Amino acid sequence: QVQEAYGKYAQPYVQRGLASSKSFLTNRAIPATGAVVGSALSAWDAANETRARLAAGRGLSAPDAKKYAKLADKYGKDVSKKLSKKLSALEPQKQGIGAGGVFAIILGVIAAAGVLYAAWQTLRADDELWVADDPLRAPDA
Template identity: 60%
Template sequence: MNLSRKRKKELEKLQKQASNLWEAQQVLVGEATTVAREAGRQLGNYSREQVAPQVQAGYDKYAAPYVDKGKQVFNGTVIPAAGAVVGSALSVWDAANEQRGRLATGRGVPVPVIAPAKKGIGAGGVIAIILGVAAAVGVLYAAWQTLRADDELWVADDPLRAPDA
């Protein structure tokens, strides 16, 4: 393909402009990278100095009491209950293993000794009965106060007065 001299010069000029533009863009991208890096550093500083203390203060004020209460409930209720369940299950497992061992050695089933049953009501039963009677009396008194017909409690509108005309 033969190009005229004029076209060759125009193409060389265009190629030179494109090369200059490419170099300018590379410089611009380098400067943009520097600016973005500095912006990220400043954002980290701002986050560390401004945002993190505010988030920590909000957490301490609003969430920390509930988290602490949850930890107390978990450590004070859930873990002991789970420990009791696991302990009971392991003791049943041990008893079953012991019984299997007895049966395997031919010692048979042991006969438990039954203790005589207690007679009479204990102190706890007496206290429970007294508290139950007191609660029932309190409920009955509250119901009586609510349902009694006391004329002083009712304030009637003035029905004898004629309406204003």
């Protein structure tokens, strides 16, 4: 009875919650995380480059904003790809055509057959269906 009650009352809400959390992760959290991690890695590279310049005795100079923006974009895309690959591996893969696809194919075949039948009925040469333009004898006046 507990399993039946769970399946009847709680399971739809649990499934909806899982679907919405998965949607939130794939559409909102992963891109935002990728951007944050990419920005952090870009800042880390800038700090390492500055540290290397100071160690080499070249001193401080203004950082190249375009270079770091490109690096941040690159790191963000890489992290987003890695996270989305991990999440896509968790969901089961669909196999074969579903019931909706079979239904659509059957309706398409029926529609095509109807069009062909209508064209055949329209274009067939049936002499009884044609009405002569000239009357065979003059009408009685």
